[in-house]
């Protein structure tokens with residue numbers, strides 16, 4: 001090895017791409033997905049449905065004093081958590097975004113680059129989380145503007161947002177796992193229709209005690225029930241630790257399970273086989 | 274040697290990269306199977322590509338070209354074999370390989386809603402370029418690939434040829450030392466194909482190693498420095514186009530006779546009957562053989578309509594080593610470029 005040869009080796013070495021930090025990788029991928037979301041109609045459709053719950057059901061039942069006596073609260077306050085839970089379904093975009101990249105082949109292109117496999121999956125999950133918080137906050141803000149009051153003040157609002165984020169990320173994890181397993185957008189879309197029983201086989205329009213027996217039985221095994229009840233408790237009744245513990249316990253556990261499942265499936269999808 | 278100089282040298286020795294003499298791609302005994310019980314898609318492939326060399330894997334559909342590219346581009350895990358790309362092991366150092374390669378897969382993977390310019394910029398930034406450097410690189414590549422105007426348009430408005438060019442541009446974004454192109458010209462019209470060849474040759478001049486796959490004989494013939502013919506996941510023969518043609522031996526005489534079914538002619542000449550009144554005969558020296566062939570046909574009472582003499586083509590090579598046909602570029606349809 002002579003001293004003269006060294007500089008030539010340096011010149012060759014320099015042609016390797018430097019790569020970027022993990023944070024920047026996530027940032028670059030994130031900004032791309034956010035731009036995609038901004039022009040995707042589904043982003044707005046879900047928000048519309050959430051607002052539909054708020055406006056239309058309040059329009060229908062909100063003026064009935066008999067109904068408010070039955071549920072023991074202002075109808076608007078009672079229905080707001082339903083709207084927020086629905087808004088949190090937006091977390092499923094994480095799955096949709098990943099599947100569309102899987103289908104287009106863009107995912108493979110990324111896999112041939114010096115990028116962390118985790119960043120590739122984390123970016124859409126973060127987009128899902130951002131969308132959940134943004135939509136839940138928007139619905140919450142609208143609710144307050146329309147006259148919702150929180151029995152536990154600002155802290156209660158934070159609790160509602162935290163519950164919506166957990167619910168949203170549980171759904172995001174589910175959407176990512178089923179979407180990647182299915183490998184195509186149509187099946188992934190079909191899998192998210194599980195939201196229908198989740199939102200409606202629950203104390204959605206009446207407290208649990210007032211439901212018919214079969215619906216009560218279904219509500220008991222539906223995690224959404226505990227999320228709705230926890231949100232209502234802080235908005236309507238004040239701090240009820242047992243209800244809160246049930247809400248956070250159920251949805252926290254579910255979120256953990258869904259995330260683990262998503263991580264497992266994503267790991268298999270992005271691994272070399 | 275002064276201490277500082279020695280340190281400098283040692284440091285770079287540790288990160289030693291292939292010099293001009295070391296191969297840019299070195300594959301030995303590569304095996305890839307998709308299922309434990311299935312026949313391997315790649316079955317003991319060995320070859321190497323040097324810097325500034327264009328190597329073509331030539332084979333029909335299903336011969337294992339794409340799985341080979343997949344393994345080399347760190348997308349698939351091999352079942353056996355040793356793969357060095359730009360001096361790094363594709364299995365144990367995938368990221369080191371990924372920093373040095375550019376890949377254009379058989380199916381272009383881009384989101385249709387993206388704009389060409391944005392796509393290259395993002396690609397460049399992920400490879401570590403600054404925002405400004407990425408923008409410059411994107412403009413440069415769009416210019417070179419005749420996409421300057423299309424750069425601001427969404428990909429769904431691009432033609433197949435434009436997508437292919439963008440794909441190649443993306444593969445070259447990070448100034449890679451090694452480029453993988455999986456059937457880069459399949460589906461392109463003859464002019465686009467030749468323009469793409471020209472751009473690939475430019476990379477060779479810059480010292481880039483190019484591994485491409487193709488099912489077009491003309492493409493391998495015109496573009497590749499060396500060709501490996503693959504079938505059923507195995508390398509059947511390897512060499513320059515001329516070397517390969519020489520293995521077939523002689524020239525090819527194609528004779529049309531005035532016999533509705535050329536079977537008798539074929540029998541008389543001990544030649545290959547191509548159907549109809551056409552017979553194909555391989556000889557060492559076409560010029561010397563011609564009079565004798567005509568004499569023998571005349572003696573058998575067979576009337577000759579036409580005779581054509583051709584040097585062996587890669588198709589002949591392919592026929593010899595694999596026993597099948599490959600796709601041809603319809604060069605005759607090509608307008609004068």
Ligand SMILES: Nc1ncnc2c1ncn2[C@@H]1O[C@H](COP(=O)(O)OP(=O)(O)O)[C@@H](O)[C@H]1O
Nearest residue numbers: 307308313314332333334335336337338339340
């Ligand atoms: N994802 C896959 N799963 C299972 N088998 C595959 C897969 N991809 C390719 N193969 C098999 O590998 C072989 C060669 O792959 P192919 O991509 O068709 O080669 P080529 O690129 O030369 O056309 C084929 O027999 C094909 O069936």
Ligand SMILES: [Mg+2]
Nearest residue numbers: 338339379456
């Ligand atoms: Mg292929």
